[in-house]
Amino acid sequence: MFETAEIGHRLDKSTYEAKLPALRSALLEAQYQLKREARFPVIILINGIEGAGKGETVKLLNEWMDPRLILVETFDIKTEEERERPPAWRYWRRLPAKGRTGVFFGNWYSQMLQNRVHGVIKNAELDHAVDQALKFEQMLCDEGALILKFWFHLSREKMFARLKSLKNDPLHSWRLSPLDWQQSKTYGRFVKHGERVLRATSRDHAPWHVIEGADERYRSLTFGQLLLDGLQHALDRTSIQPVRQAVPPIPSLDGRNVLDSLDLTQSVPKDDYKRLLTHEQARLSRLMRDKRMKKHALVALFEGNDAAGKGSAIRRVSGALDPRQYRIVPVAAPTEEERAQPYLWRFWRHIPARGKFTVFDRSWYGRVLVERVEGFCSTAEWLRAYSEINDFEEQLREAGVVVVKFWMAIDKDTQLERFKAREATRFKQFKITEEDWRNREKWDDYATAVNDMVDRTSTAIAPWTLIEANDKRFARLKVLRTINDALERALKKG
């Protein structure tokens, strides 16, 4: 797969200089159109052999185009804040907003290849990393992102020659880290695994471009042309929505759904409640202080009918803890900065560091609930959200994050009672709005959405817990107990 990038491509000076001006102004024009329309971000991945001109090419890109709209990101050693969170967190936090271009050095491919070449991981783990990368890129593309992946290549001989000449050049020798030279010894392995990764990750929506790096003019012009083609093609799209086949949920032929099976009459007497609550709160407090929590984090999310008691359940959970241990994130309409990013970005921002606990009051499931029912997103969007969410939660779980998900269910009569009670209490009036009454009219649509959601996202790694919430005491205890059980299991496994 690298053969065509080892044949010694060259470009003479006059051809280069003849073609360059048109290329530059076209690139600049495309860049400003991108900015003006701000429909999608551009992500450029820079990978390949040391000495093949990766850094020089990006430097050139910043000269040709407007560097104010380009964010160059290097991911070498993780910072402390990054080490405390799932591996993908560092990429999410650096994603360019719509209209901008991000150039990623030392990206996910660099990480997996370095790890494989130096024997930190084996092929099975490499395949898993490839799989994660594919899902991540698929999600980005589904959100409209343009991903351009470049592999700068050099034959073994050319690489040695280049490293040697750079070493002797006083103006460039500083560029050569010890790692580079070490890589010259591992060239064979690097190319072998590189090929494996490139083969597995070259997809329609984000193909690899292999560029021979030996000749500067050839390399630069080829890169510029590929970038321009990619940009122009993406700008010409009338829609950023790719056509994808997502399997729609199976309609429930008998009209029954998972909510119907709940026994909402369950309750806990007041006397038992106090004792049991104290017991579960003490348990949670103990578990969160357990030394083994250093390897874990906790995420609990609350969805449910309006007036089902999410807020009061959350207070019973947080009441057990030191306020420095947890953070509650109320999920409302996305902000401007959040709207310029992929859907899950605003939740990734709040992923807790190890030892910490984040409560989401409503969550990423908004997409398959309110956004689906109200038509705030397209069918394609909510359909693909199921698998995006499963991938997301899998990543959390792999990083030691315990994920607990609650749907708090009440029946329609109970909701009506609570709505009326809220309207009657002065300082609870803010809790009841026109919107609540409107949502109530769509009760059945929500029930269908909840059913599909549980169907498709209640996984072994992050199962849904349905909370029978007609009785608030019963609900709060079940919430606490579920969190405690999940934490206990995770801590036992270590």
Added chain:
Amino acid sequence: MFETAEIGHRLDKSTYEAKLPALRSALLEAQYQLKREARFPVIILINGIEGAGKGETVKLLNEWMDPRLILVETFDIKTEEERERPPAWRYWRRLPAKGRTGVFFGNWYSQMLQNRVHGVIKNAELDHAVDQALKFEQMLCDEGALILKFWFHLSREKMFARLKSLKNDPLHSWRLSPLDWQQSKTYGRFVKHGERVLRATSRDHAPWHVIEGADERYRSLTFGQLLLDGLQHALDRTSIQPVRQAVPPIPSLDGRNVLDSLDLTQSVPKDDYKRLLTHEQARLSRLMRDKRMKKHALVALFEGNDAAGKGSAIRRVSGALDPRQYRIVPVAAPTEEERAQPYLWRFWRHIPARGKFTVFDRSWYGRVLVERVEGFCSTAEWLRAYSEINDFEEQLREAGVVVVKFWMAIDKDTQLERFKAREATRFKQFKITEEDWRNREKWDDYATAVNDMVDRTSTAIAPWTLIEANDKRFARLKVLRTINDALERALKKG
């Protein structure tokens, strides 16, 4: 000053229970009004003696009020990303948005007191830290923030008794870090310096409240009542703008200003330019790679007349560097998240880590330039911006950040020529808008604003450099040379 908090305040159970319900619902009501109006943020500082119930009180606060709207922040050990930046950066990044409440443990007062008590700093440095804190709080209050500062106190005897009882209580002993016990030895010093700091930092707009912590009921109810009074008072304000005397700039009686004194005819011949440019670029590249840069960072900001050549000057600067070393921040209208924060917040976000370089294409001076001229902010706002900006730049400088500021000046005829040239060139048309023509009509207003700006913010630590930019070559060289000279001076000083 702590005497009244050592007299053994107590509250009996029945009084406490009689008063609590009304307090709680009033607090909740105030909190929701705060959220609904989202006019200002609330910042609660928690300080005082170990064992005086700081943690317990905040825990209670989260039970009484809606914890979803409260962000509890602890600032103990700095993270790596925080260590790389000026000390205040960690506070700026955690500021609550308008409508929210932030509770800060281990805040600036804790830091300065710990350092003083353990001899890390002397009185002079303590005074400097106090001064910084005052300026920071002044700025926050000027932006409308409500700051409530609480000192939880215990007499020496009560503290020992409490620490002892906590130690013997299996449910609480985990709370006692070794530091706590250590502090029991340093009680005297802690109280002495604490008093000094409290005296110096109790101001009208942000007074200290000293609460005796021995009796839980007294402590809790006093805290709750003070918080409620503060909240209600702030919510009742019709304007969040405090009345302050800011000295307006002195009108220029002879109509001359600093821009008039520039010799705009200065130029550099093409032949010399290439050589000199390469020289300065190589110099910048070398300086940025200097090992001593590890202790420094670089900020260069560009302001100037429209079409003065900011963009092309920036490209000559960035062209000298590896794109991984710098970041260019184009400053446009603030986003929604930025508007919910104090003015300087959106610039603090982009302060470079050590060894890095941030170029601001337009900057925090927007407030005293475009916002002043166009009336986008009140007179009080732009007047106080001068000293806020000076404080900001002083903090950068103290943290080793080299700050270089450019005003790029052209004359009115040159601007007209360039506007017309832009309109004539297809891919430069985006660069010229209606707004540019409108700004041009306010040429004299801008000149006055620039004059005042230079007058009031050209300081020894961060001087303005006026760039004669009629000749682009001359301008670019002067920009590069100025940056290089500033860097060189900073590196020499170490």
